[in-house]
Amino acid sequence: MALHSTGIEYTLSIDSISQHVFLVTMSVPALQQTHAEVTLPAWIPGSYMVRDFARNIVSIEAVNSNNDAIDVTPTDKQTWQVEAAGDAFTLTYRVYAFDLSVRSAFINDEYAFCNGTSVFLKVTGVESLPCSVSITVPESQPDWVVETAMQLQTDGTYLCADYDELIDHPIFMGECTSETFAVQGVEFVLLFSGKTRYDTNRMCADLTKVCDHHLTLFGKPAPVKRYIFMTLIADQGYGGLEHRSSTALLYPRFELPLAGEPAQLNDGYVNFISLCSHELFHTWHVKSIQPDVLVNADLSQEVYTDQLWIYEGITSFYDDVTLARVGVIPPQHYLKIVGQNLTRLMRNTGRFKQSIAESSFYAWTKFYKQDASAINNIVSYYNKGGLVALGLDLLLRKRSEGNANLDKLMQALWQQYGHNKGTPADVIASLCMSEFSIDVSDYLQRVVYGTEDVDLAALLADIGVSVSDSPQQSVDDKGGEVPAKLTARYAFGATVKGAELGLSILTVQEGSAACQAGLHVNDRLIAVDGYVVNTKLLDRMLASEREDAFSLNIVRDGRVLNLTMPLLEAPKQHMALTINNDDAFANWLGLGAK
Numbered sequence: 001m002a003l004h005s006t007g008i009e010y011t012l013s014i015d016s017i018s019q020h021v022f023l024v025t026m027s028v029p030a031l032q033q034t035h036a037e038v039t040l041p042a043w044i045p046g047s048y049m050v051r052d053f054a055r056n057i058v059s060i061e062a063v064n065s066n067n068d069a070i071d072v073t074p075t076d077k078q079t080w081q082v083e084a085a086g087d088a089f090t091l092t093y094r095v096y097a098f099d100l101s102v103r104s105a106f107i108n109d110e111y112a113f114c115n116g117t118s119v120f121l122k123v124t125g126v127e128s129l130p131c132s133v134s135i136t137v138p139e140s141q142p143d144w145v146v147e148t149a150m151q152l153q154t155d156g157t158y159l160c161a162d163y164d165e166l167i168d169h170p171i172f173m174g175e176c177t178s179e180t181f182a183v184q185g186v187e188f189v190l191l192f193s194g195k196t197r198y199d200t201n202r203m204c205a206d207l208t209k210v211c212d213h214h215l216t217l218f219g220k221p222a223p224v225k226r227y228i229f230m231t232l233i234a235d236q237g238y239g240g241l242e243h244r245s246s247t248a249l250l251y252p253r254f255e256l257p258l259a260g261e262p263a264q265l266n267d268g269y270v271n272f273i274s275l276c277s278h279e280l281f282h283t284w285h286v287k288s289i290q291p292d293v294l295v296n297a298d299l300s301q302e303v304y305t306d307q308l309w310i311y312e313g314i315t316s317f318y319d320d321v322t323l324a325r326v327g328v329i330p331p332q333h334y335l336k337i338v339g340q341n342l343t344r345l346m347r348n349t350g351r352f353k354q355s356i357a358e359s360s361f362y363a364w365t366k367f368y369k370q371d372a373s374a375i376n377n378i379v380s381y382y383n384k385g386g387l388v389a390l391g392l393d394l395l396l397r398k399r400s401e402g403n404a405n406l407d408k409l410m411q412a413l414w415q416q417y418g419h420n421k422g423t424p425a426d427v428i429a430s431l432c433m434s435e436f437s438i439d440v441s442d443y444l445q446r447v448v449y450g451t452e453d454v455d456l457a458a459l460l461a462d463i464g465v466s467v468s469d470s471p472q473q474s475v476d477d478k479g480g481e482v483p484a485k486l487t488a489r490y491a492f493g494a495t496v497k498g499a500e501l502g503l504s505i506l507t508v509q510e511g512s513a514a515c516q517a518g519l520h521v522n523d524r525l526i527a528v529d530g531y532v533v534n535t536k537l538l539d540r541m542l543a544s545e546r547e548d549a550f551s552l553n554i555v556r557d558g559r560v561l562n563l564t565m566p567l568l569e570a571p572k573q574h575m576a577l578t579i580n581n582d583d584a585f586a587n588w589l590g591l592g593a594k
Contacts, residue, residue, distance in 0.1 A: 039300065044115055212326070254268075346573040390454075464581025465577050465581075
């Protein structure tokens, strides 16, 4: 590849499919630097955990413009010093890629995928130089296609204005199926890895409505001209990560509708469209509007902010409500989703210990590194944040007599802080006051910076919706709908999964009956009252009348133990929302973007 003195050029190819290794060359022009420093990010924007991507670089070497070998010396875990002596040089390095996620890089026999943060080194001090990339598919896979949102040049290379743009366009090469559709002048690509034939006509039709909603909400001009829903299909797995002109998604293969199947509104399909809605919304609300400290963030180390609830919480509200607004799901189905979110929060005792502002700040070490204690010690800024956003919308409408709402707040955010100006920590309270003359600081102090629950029952009543609570129906009950059968009489307080014999304990809720009995995470619950147990039998026992405590037989670390679980009344943590006034609720949904 010929070296252009004005920029940095990369080539990306696959060194070995079976060994999951990318081969990268990086040609750097003469920079008048005796010692050039090259480094790889430690984390990827949108995923707040240090992942040390450089640990996957398995070899690195360099030559100068005369093709003579020059020294490359590591200076820390992700940085190397190149003895360039002011001359142009070329680095050649290999990257191990076997992390099936949306955050890193992955190669198998079907496709290869990578984020730039995993494969493209940068030269410190010249990040503003343009970057070009040449992508080569393996000779053994001539039918593989390349897809990325980078700008394709006439010579077959891809061009980015600078390093920040380079690492914000994931790259796919491999077997895939894809469909293209247009909305308001923007081209959208729906791509699925592999050869599974999906009902893409249905998905494109529903996504057209979602894309139109988001584009209309924020108004013209759109920040993108072409956008890719880049979906990695696997047997198991779930995830999404936003980028400036695309999103990388990971989804289970058979949770999506196959071509020719009768259309059904099952959870797998709804969750996928909601995931696409969520990540597309981030095109405005994260990739353009973002916390001040994350503008030009240092990717070598943690960057702390207490604003993630604003970005993930509000987006988590819009991802689902959009589906109801545009008719992908009926109104009651939307309320079922809200009820499930509320149920999950009610079963999370960690919400009494941590605010969602604190959850945002400690995302690096707590939210992104959860263990079995998480349910008792932390709260999700996604989960509670979405409910806070719903409450904020209802509160703004109430205090303004219908003149203000969350849509108008988002539009003000976009107009004043779009294009990477950066939001201060008090941006929500400040904008509500400046735009609507409404003081919401009391609400935010209680539910964002404090640990109070959102009083959704009172707020939802204004739009014709009631909230009910009841004991859970089963140990794996998700809530969301008014129970149609006998619910638990006695509390359990642990989450489980079926085992070859009995049940494995996944989490134990603080203060619950299971906790008082002495159950631990990773215990194997073999029997209750002397009978080998499964989820169905446990549900029946918890719903039956009795006078004496439960006798539990467990296996812990190879030891057989007998425990006694007290009879505690089942808590009312199954939440459901019901429409009492169809017109009021339809009016709320129908307001849309004004």
